[in-house]
Amino acid sequence: MAQTAADWRERQREATRVEIRRTARGLLVESGPEAMSVSAIARRMGLSGPAIYRYYGSHDHLMDAVIAELFNELTEAIEQARGGRAAPGERLLAMSRALRSWATARTAEFRLLFAAPVPEANRRPDSERRQAGEQFDRIFLREVEALWAERPFPAPDLDRLDPALRAQVLAYTERKRTALPPAAVHVFLTCWTRLYGLLVMEALDQLAFAYTDLDPVFEACLDDISAMLGISEPR
């Protein structure tokens, strides 16, 4: 089917949006998050400020778009790292390391994604940003499902959990429509929170009081997680 002129205009429009986001990200990396101002982006693009508002209705909307794009990029990087290796355990470790590589190589971006308060906007279930975030979570969940399918790891009996916690784990299990039994979901969430927490603290420099090099700290965390998930790491 031939392209209509409207299609072409729309493509032009999208190209400009891409350039706006690219410029914003350049400023982020060079000069920090507060440098991503509408004015500064426009200036760098050779436009005058208000022109940007033709493409993004507000600074917040622009930020959401940048964040969603980064989420997708990160997701892709991790899927790349997963590769086609046989053992799900190894894949999971590779993915975790890829996540951290991304976080340390792109600290400014990582902070934007994870080390900033999740704003109201992200609560809207239809927001592009939220979608991107959820897809990101999912790739880890899927991998743990594969791991469980291949060789179930020890999961504590749900009855031993605090009822309030159990209810939330059940709700999450339901929501995500995962094949994993709730007890395993609980283990997954525990691991995930731990990994995630460490990376966020690192990104915020909040661990500088004790550590200067977090490589071995992260590896120790991975050891813990491997133990919980019954992954025997080839040392």
Next chain:
Amino acid sequence: MAQTAADWRERQREATRVEIRRTARGLLVESGPEAMSVSAIARRMGLSGPAIYRYYGSHDHLMDAVIAELFNELTEAIEQARGGRAAPGERLLAMSRALRSWATARTAEFRLLFAAPVPEANRRPDSERRQAGEQFDRIFLREVEALWAERPFPAPDLDRLDPALRAQVLAYTERKRTALPPAAVHVFLTCWTRLYGLLVMEALDQLAFAYTDLDPVFEACLDDISAMLGISEPR
């Protein structure tokens, strides 16, 4: 000794500074961190903007002062919660819960302290802010020292640690002049990072994707930590 007029002036000055910080904090709680602008603070105090600069040289300096004050307040709240109970283990749990209570009751303030990138300023070892932060860390370390003295918890042999990690633990042990053996310091840091990470993630709403109520999650984390530190919790 009688007070000189200069003393009185200095007291006035300090009183004004206190009011500035109090006003800033009010704005923080009511309208978020970005509401703590010099202008807004002055406006609310019935002053004109530049007056504030007589008391704090820049917005950043003012923020540092607010943060240092909050650190001290938090430290005091935790020392309060420690109380005089006999068992160091119970004291540690009480302190941890007090920390979380403070974090959840005063989310905006907690975010300011822990969930924002540690700026350069905090690297200056003489900064009031850094001092306050270090004193905060110390109270937990001191308590673990007491715990260790009373009943040493199992600590893994240092030789089993990654050399890079071991070096950092040794350096930290040295720096803090603690009586704790390095192996125990490592356990302490692991526990602390875990607790800390969970609270920061909660404060940033980064766990909302899975949990709505973090009370039981936190308690589960405390269970883990108790196990590592050999604290038998009375259930």
Next chain:
DNA sequence: AATCTGAGTTACAGGCTCTAACAAAAGTTA
């Protein structure tokens, strides 16, 4: 009483977000 100091003031420079009104470019149609 004259002077000095410190705390406040206004004015302003330069940044930001975002709206309003207008100009120019580009595509559409008679």
Next chain:
DNA sequence: TAACTTTTGTTAGAGCCTGTAACTCAGATT
């Protein structure tokens, strides 16, 4: 091709912000 419509840019400006400069004025010192 000429006239019309839509889209994309422009400038002007309101109203925030941080921070500096220059001024006023009250209170303490000499």
